[in-house]
């Protein structure tokens with residue numbers, strides 16, 4: 218099924234391998250996000266408080282500086298930026314998004330807070346010519 222989708226997207230073997238690697242990195246980030254939640258953010262049920270603490274943690278871990286751009290929990294859409302992202306800051310514009318780990322991290326950390334499945338996609342990236350990395354998270358029902 219997955220191969221069929223990749224074939225339909227016109228991906229070659231190399232791109233296919235890269236896509237798989239990216240997905241694995243994303244899943245690792247997601248697992249780490251969940252662990253960060255469990256280790257440091259258990260019992261916080263206010264989103265602002267959660268984000269404030271999370272910001273400190275991500276700065277301390279040198280992941281980057283998190284900013285919530287918008288959070289519409291009713292629609293299940295959360296948009297965040299990460300400035301000085303550890304993966305891509307200083308990277309030249311290579312015309313690609315490369316921060317799959319951070320995307321997974323955002324998804325995992327939000328999943329822990331919301332106790333619902335969350336998927337995050339990187340929509341801005343320093344490696345794609347943007348000044349920050351941006352992630353759009355979607356909460357699944």
Ligand SMILES: [Zn+2]
Nearest residue numbers: 305316342350
């Ligand atoms: Zn990036």
